[in-house]
Amino acid sequence: MAYRKTPAEIARLDAARERLVSCATEVVADVGWSQASVSAVADAAGIAAGSVYQHFPSKAALAVEVFRRAAGRELEVIGEVLHAPGEPVERLSRAVEVFARRALENRGLAYALLAAPAEPAVGAERLEFRRRYRALWAEAVREGMATGRLPEQNAEISAAALTGAIGEVLVDPLGAPEESAVGDLIAVLTTTALRCVGAPRD
Amino acid sequence: MAYRKTPAEIARLDAARERLVSCATEVVADVGWSQASVSAVADAAGIAAGSVYQHFPSKAALAVEVFRRAAGRELEVIGEVLHAPGEPVERLSRAVEVFARRALENRGLAYALLAAPAEPAVGAERLEFRRRYRALWAEAVREGMATGRLPEQNAEISAAALTGAIGEVLVDPLGAPEESAVGDLIAVLTTTALRCVGAPRD
């Protein structure tokens, strides 16, 4: 046996894979899933098309990885905001704000994650992440009901409504290249979201 | 000139086109846009693949027609409910209910119209119809504000939130083949939708 991967070599391969994923993410954010061909992604990463298959068994697998990484980051951030100490309604409000701000700061990626047409494997992943978002929102809504700050309601349905409402309100601005009043939009969206779960009007 | 289309012939061609559109709609409702190939649709209509091009210049044109017909019907129904006489909030509530009931009665089609992956031309049409739904909801919300039954709010944003909330709440049940408590779901969804626009709790 005259060959065994040395640690440095393993690190180099990992780095290459990492670089591929991050370049692919950029391409997707720029041109969308449908235009992100294997060769476009490979070009962006500075490797040959065939080399993609050194790291992933198929284009779909790479796409899923890209989605999971990016969506996972966002979900984690929102989870942290929702699990921070403080009033449930306050945390909910902050989470909506953070979600919207991050989406509007990275529109291409946000659009790709939220709404852009994608192959079935990515679509399935999207459903899964929506489920997780719903679980997070639902938890917060239940806490709000427990502390009496939110009226009795079906937390699961409210969470779904929240997810849909936030997404739909953002989709239009995400398409436009430069929206005028981002701050206003975020404020109105937050108010609207709170109204959806029946938070008392201030 | 030894040939001119006779009225009967014109009627036959129109009927064939009609049949093609309706068969294509069924196929799309059954298997989704991505699986609705030209030959699958032609088979369903009992004609050859090539004959599709007698009626439509491209597959995309046929798909757009299918979408427009089906989505147009729904939009019209909702428009009628929202423009019927009565209290704005009452009409809004009824419209949400009708929308949900119709979607749940025709799940495959509803899913295709609302959420299923589709080619860009259909995606564009979907955006257009969402815009029209938003306009309808926004009008009702404005009327509600005018009569003092709804609190002051940005009607456009609320309408977008409503559209998103309703869609997202329905998407899951639309995927499941047989949901248990359709009536309950519709009732909860209606309540949630009204809460989103700040209707007074009853």
Added chain:
DNA sequence: GAAAGGAGTGAACCATCATTCAGAACTTCC
């Protein structure tokens, strides 16, 4: 330095469909 084997290349391959087209079948009209 040289053998052994993995990594990288990119042109060729292949599957999938939308689309076309030459001819068959049918309609109209004299």
Added chain:
DNA sequence: GGAAGTTCTGAATGATGGTTCACTCCTTTC
């Protein structure tokens, strides 16, 4: 009936884009 024109057919065509593979290049080990 037959000429002229139209609709219909379905196999061939063509475009796209993911995947493979024979080959070159590089790294490891002795």
